[in-house]
Amino acid sequence: MLDSILFYFFGGVAVLSAALMVTRRNAMHSAVFLITTLLATAGIFLQLRAEFLFIAQIILYVGGIMVLFIFVIMLVRLDVPLHHIRFRLQKFVAVLVALALGLEVVAILYSARQLPGQGLFVTGSAPADALAPNSQKLGESLFSSYLLPFEIASVLLLVAMVGAVVMAKSKKGTDES
Amino acid sequence: MMSPAHYLFLSLALFVIGCIGVITRRNVIVVLMSIELILNAVNINLVMFSRVFGDVAGQVFALFIIADAAAEAAVGLGIIIAFFRNRETVLADEMDLLKW
Numbered sequence A: 001m002l003d004s005i006l007f008y009f010f011g012g013v014a015v016l017s018a019a020l021m022v023t024r025r026n027a028m029h030s031a032v033f034l035i036t037t038l039l040a041t042a043g044i045f046l047q048l049r050a051e052f053l054f055i056a057q058i059i060l061y062v063g064g065i066m067v068l069f070i071f072v073i074m075l076v077r078l079d080v081p082l083h084h085i086r087f088r089l090q091k092f093v094a095v096l097v098a099l100a101l102g103l104e105v106v107a108i109l110y111s112a113r114q115l116p117g118q119g120l121f122v123t124g125s126a127p128a129d130a131l132a133p134n135s136q137k138l139g140e141s142l143f144s145s146y147l148l149p150f151e152i153a154s155v156l157l158l159v160a161m162v163g164a165v166v167m168a169k170s171k172k173g174t175d176e177s
Numbered sequence B: 001m002m003s004p005a006h007y008l009f010l011s012l013a014l015f016v017i018g019c020i021g022v023i024t025r026r027n028v029i030v031v032l033m034s035i036e037l038i039l040n041a042v043n044i045n046l047v048m049f050s051r052v053f054g055d056v057a058g059q060v061f062a063l064f065i066i067a068d069a070a071a072e073a074a075v076g077l078g079i080i081i082a083f084f085r086n087r088e089t090v091l092a093d094e095m096d097l098l099k100w
Helices: A002-023 A027-047 A051-075 A088-113 A134-144 A147-168 B004-024 B028-053 B057-087
Strands: none
Touching (some): A002 A027, A027 B004, A027 B028, A051 A134, A051 B057, A088 B004, A134 A147
């Protein structure tokens, strides 16, 4: 009962603010609604008992990435394009793509329901304490089975950091900046 | 927890909304934010199946996806700032330097 209340609350908030994020014209409003979506997704993670990802989502996404986005939105002048017309054709293509994707996944789910045995609509799952000390299990797995991907991810972050600094740095000797 | 189909439909809704944002918006910053939304929708699936099977591997993958999203956002925003410094715009249809 509590599970379904939490799921519908967080899921509703996530979908609603995602829709608002895509439709608002002001980029700052979009950023704020994206933050709401990410927080609601963090709530879904908590409802799935993934406590470490709940914290990581809030600290990394909301506290790190979205602050970066808001800084760039404030650095870049955006008041000019607000009253431009958007593309009609692109909107049509977007609705088409959305319909195709939606129909595809609904068809897959429908055919999965026909399968014998446990379908996707059955509530069976592992016992709730299978991942009980969540951070501990995640850390053990990360530093034993997934050690190589972990190191590769750290190299990736280093490359991204150097790339971002080089890209955003203003060149000396040019007249702009 | 709810049945897996509930989470799949929630993730599908977020994914499709993100796709619509990528296709329709002209502002490149909002396009990047829509990509973050798509990555986030995938994370819900991974965490849900990790819970269903009682295996922590899904959550490890979700963590890697968050790290990738951070790297992608940093590089993308760096490109946007560099482009804005050159051309004074962030609109996708005015980025026609490579168009012949």
